Amino acid sequence: MTMTEQQIVVTLATKVMGWSKEQIDFLYPAWNPLQNIADAWMIVEKFKTLRETNYLAYLVFYEHIPSSIYAITPRTICDAALEALELVA
Helix, strand or coil: CCCCHHHHHHHHHHHHCCCCHHHHHHHCCCCCCCCCHHHHHHHHHHHHHCCCCCHHHHHHHHHCCCCCHHHCCHHHHHHHHHHHHHHHC
């Protein structure tokens, strides 16, 4: 299934960041991890915290992050997060 940019952002905000609908409505489009590396890096930081509570999600996420720093983009971070969410759902 193809998701729109807004659907991806809402999914990441609710399922990864743990934000409410009200918080998302306030933050989007200012918070957009598909377009902004600082916002995407918030997702990376959040997945680091899952190591103790959801190791499978943590592992799947980091398996999908490119090993080369030069290949990491906001989109690759978001795609890795979506893969992790899909596999642990």
